Every structure is written in C-alpha cells, then in structure tokens.
Amino acid sequence: xxxxxxxxxxxxxxxxxxxxxxxxxxxxxxxxxxxxxxxxxxxxxxxxxxxxxxxxxxxxxxxxxxxxxxxxxxxxxxxxxxxxxxxxxxxxxxxxxxxxxxxxxx
Amino acid sequence: xxxxxxxxxxxxxxxxxxxxxxxxxxxxxxxxxxxxxxxxxxxxxxxxxxxxxxxxxxxxxxxxxxxxxxxxxxxxxxxxxxxxxxxxxxxxxxxxxxxxxxxxxxxxxxxxxxxxxxxxxxxxxxxxxxxxxxxxxxxxxxxxxxxxxxxxxxxxxxxxxxxxxxxxxxxxxxxxxxxxxxxxxxxxxxxxxxxxxxxxxxxxxxxxxxxxxxxxxxxxxxxxxxxxxxxxxxxxxxxxxxxxxxxxxxxxxxxxxxxxxxxxxxxxxxxxxxxxxxxxxxxxxxxxxxxxxxx
Numbered sequence: 001x002x003x004x005x006x007x008x009x010x011x012x013x014x015x016x017x018x019x020x021x022x023x024x025x026x027x028x029x030x031x032x033x034x035x036x037x038x039x040x041x042x043x044x045x046x047x048x049x050x051x052x053x054x055x056x057x058x059x060x061x062x063x064x065x066x067x068x069x070x071x072x073x074x075x076x077x078x079x080x081x082x083x084x085x086x087x088x089x090x091x092x093x094x095x096x097x098x099x100x101x102x103x104x105x106x
Numbered sequence: 107x108x109x110x111x112x113x114x115x116x117x118x119x120x121x122x123x124x125x126x127x128x129x130x131x132x133x134x135x136x137x138x139x140x141x142x143x144x145x146x147x148x149x150x151x152x153x154x155x156x157x158x159x160x161x162x163x164x165x166x167x168x169x170x171x172x173x174x175x176x177x178x179x180x181x182x183x184x185x186x187x188x189x190x191x192x193x194x195x196x197x198x199x200x201x202x203x204x205x206x207x208x209x210x211x212x213x214x215x216x217x218x219x220x221x222x223x224x225x226x227x228x229x230x231x232x233x234x235x236x237x238x239x240x241x242x243x244x245x246x247x248x249x250x251x252x253x254x255x256x257x258x259x260x261x262x263x264x265x266x267x268x269x270x271x272x273x274x275x276x277x278x279x280x281x282x283x284x285x286x287x288x289x290x291x292x293x294x295x296x297x298x299x300x301x302x303x304x305x306x307x308x309x310x311x312x313x314x315x316x317x318x319x320x321x322x323x324x325x326x327x328x329x330x331x332x333x334x335x336x337x338x339x340x341x342x343x344x345x346x347x348x349x350x351x352x353x354x355x356x357x358x359x360x361x362x363x364x365x366x367x368x369x370x371x372x373x374x375x376x377x378x379x380x381x382x383x384x385x386x387x388x389x390x391x392x393x394x395x396x397x398x399x400x401x
Contacts, residue, residue, distance in 0.1 A: 001147040020135045025176035026151040080149045
C-alpha cells in the first residue's frame with residue numbers, strides 16, 4: 001500500500017457545503033472518495049491510500065485534471081483505492097465533487 | 107422500480123427507510139477503520155463495510171444496519187462486527203419498534219482471524235438478547251454477494267428473513283464447497299445450480315425465508331413493514347417447548363429430504379408439478395404455483 005498527498009491552491013470555497021459526501025466502494029478496481037469541508041486556508045488537500053504501489057505520477061496527472069475541472073478550496077478529499085484505473089478515478093471524483101458543490105448527497 | 111440487488115448498502119438503506127430519516131452512527135467521517143487491514147498493508151473502508159443507524163420505516167422507529175458486499179464481500183471484521191453488536195445492544199436501551207439487518211456477507215473476514223470470529227459470535231448473542239426482550243429482528247437478503255458463513259447463522263437466529271429470488275442464504279458458500287469438496291460435488295460456476303440450492307425461491311420453499319419479494323427496494327420495504335407489524339403483537343414464542351417443536355420439524359425435514367441429491371428432487375417431493383419450471387417463473391407466478399407446497 002502507498003499513501004500519497006496532493007495539495008492545490010487557487011480554488012474557490014463552496015458557499016454552503018454539505019457536511020460530507022461519500023461515493024464509491026473499496027473494492028477491486030474501485031475506490032471510495034470522501035469529501036469534507038475543512039479550514040485549510042484556501043487549500044484543496046487530497047489524501048490517497050492505494051493498494052497499487054508506484055503510480056504517484058499517474059495520480060498527479062489525474063488529480064491535476066480533476067482540479068482543473070473542479071477548482072475548489074477549503075476541502076479535504078480522502079481516497080481509499082484498490083487499483084482503480086485513471087478513468088474510474090476521474091469519474092468517481094467528478095461524481096463526488098458534483099455532489100459536494102451541488103449540495104446533493106450521492 | 108429500484109433494484110435491491112444492484113444497489114449499494116447506502117442506496118438500499120436510503121430507499122428502504124423514510125426519506126432523510128437515517129441518522130448514521132459512526133459515519134465514514136469518523137474514520138473508525140479496521141486496525142488489522144492496515145497491518146496487512148490493505149486499504150480500509152471508512153465505514154468498515156457497514157452502515158448502522160437509526161431511522162423511520164413508515165413512521166415506526168427502527169434501528170438498521172446494511173452490509174456492503176463490495177468491500178471484502180461484506181465480511182465481518184472486528185470494527186464491522188462491533189458496529190453491528192453495538193447497534194443491537196442499543197436496541198435494548200432505546201427499545202425501537204424493530205431492528206432491520208440488510209445482510210450481504212461472506213461471513214467472517216478471514217484477514218482478521220479470531221477477532222472476526224469473536225465479533226460474529228458477539229453479534230449472535232446480541233441478536234438473541236434483542237429477540238428475548240421482545241423487539242423483532244428482521245433480515246433482508248437480496249444483495250449481490252448473498253449471505254453466508256457466520257452471517258448465514260445470524261440470519262437464521264432472527265425473527266424473520268425477507269429474500270428475493272436473487273438473494274442467497276447458506277452456511278458454506280458455493281465456492282467454499284467447491285474448494286473443499288471438489289467440483290464434482292458442487293460447481294460454483296453453475297449459476298442455475300447455485301440459485302436453486304441457496305437462492306431465495308428454495309429458501310422460501312423450505313420455510314427458511316419468511317417472505318419472498320421481487321428484486322425491488324420498495325418491495326423489501328413493504329415486506330419489512332408488514333413483518334414489523336405482524337411480529338410485534340404478539341411477540342415470538344421463545345419457550346423451551348416451542349424450540350423443541352422447531353427442532354422436531356428440522357429433524358423431520360432431514361427424514362423427508364435427506365436422500366435428495368438436488369433441490370429439484372425436494373421440490374418434486376413437496377408436490378410441485380413440473381419442478382424444473384420453478385426457476386424461470388417470476389415472483390408472483392412462483393408464489394401462486396407453490397402455494398400450500400412449502401415444507
């Protein structure tokens with residue numbers, strides 16, 4: 001298992017965020033994404049625990065794209081991953097962040 | 107119509123209970139995760155694969171738990187089991203109208219060895235304590251992964267079991283039987299064999315499933331509500347005489363069907379005409395066909 005942390009600046013906080021959003025399941029080829037508001041001084045922090053070791057650069061590329069689509073601030077995103085492909089990771093994060101920003105619990 | 111089989115544990119619970127009524131205990135944000143999986147260098151789930159909480163079912167106060175089969179097959183680890191036991195023990199304090207267990211589990215989480223085994227035995231004891239206090243415990247079994255091992259035993263310790271045709275209930279799961287006894291004994295990839303042996307229709311015919319419903323969250327909700335009302339007044343007969351009578355029934359079942367090599371033989375002996383047609387009937391036709399034919 002590998003633990004990776006990513007931080008992004010320059011996003012905007014969500015006006016009235018839900019207490020939390022959880023999508024996905026920790027199963028083979030899948031991941032769970034937990035999104036919570038957090039007082040991080042404008043930071044978006046993403047913590048990844050993944051069963052697939054050695055894919056830090058891939059995570060970086062996928063998460064750069066996700067942040068470009070969802071430039072949010074003061075949020076903590078926690079991920080438990082069991083070898084999801086980059087496409088699945090991107091879709092799950094879109095699902096979670098849409099729900100978070102839209103206020104709808106997925 | 108929303109498929110119970112295809113839904114996640116959270117989706118099932120959301121559709122089963124009154125909208126917005128669920129108050130989760132130890133939600134994912136609390137991060138009460140398995141301490142064992144970390145030692146094994148395996149990713150944990152924030153809820154350890156089970157949702158527990160309080161909610162309402164058509165206004166009635168219920169405690170509910172839903173196992174997520176997608177995480178390690180819904181297997182019971184130390185935290186997972188403690189959440190289930192804690193929920194059941196809470197029922198003794200808060201005295202809800204019933205406890206609903208949305209089971210989906212392969213049984214003990216073998217990664218956690220003795221901690222998982224102890225957890226399951228604690229769940230069993232807690233179920234019996236809740237039943238003895240007069241609060242009905244109702245099992246709903248229609249998930250993708252079925253219900254086996256320790257959770258299969260737990261299910262049969264409860265007051266009632268609601269199943270869909272898609273649900274499966276047993277002790278050793280099909281793959282376990284194949285691994286230990288050989289593919290000649292049981293081919294776990296023969297889906298027709300698996301479902302007619304451990305599936306909802308067979309369990310209903312044997313009397314192990316109280317109610318058989320369609321694969322629809324709303325149908326499970328209606329069945330749970332109906333059972334809640336049936337079971338609350340009067341409560342179940344848990345006297346020694348009633349238990350001995352139940353044992354006698356089980357003994358006679360072995361005498362009646364002990365020599366049957368396949369569920370089809372049992373259905374034939376129950377007096378079902380054209381037993382080979384039962385698997386293809388939809389739920390309503392099946393229930394009409396087997397009326398007065400249950401063991």
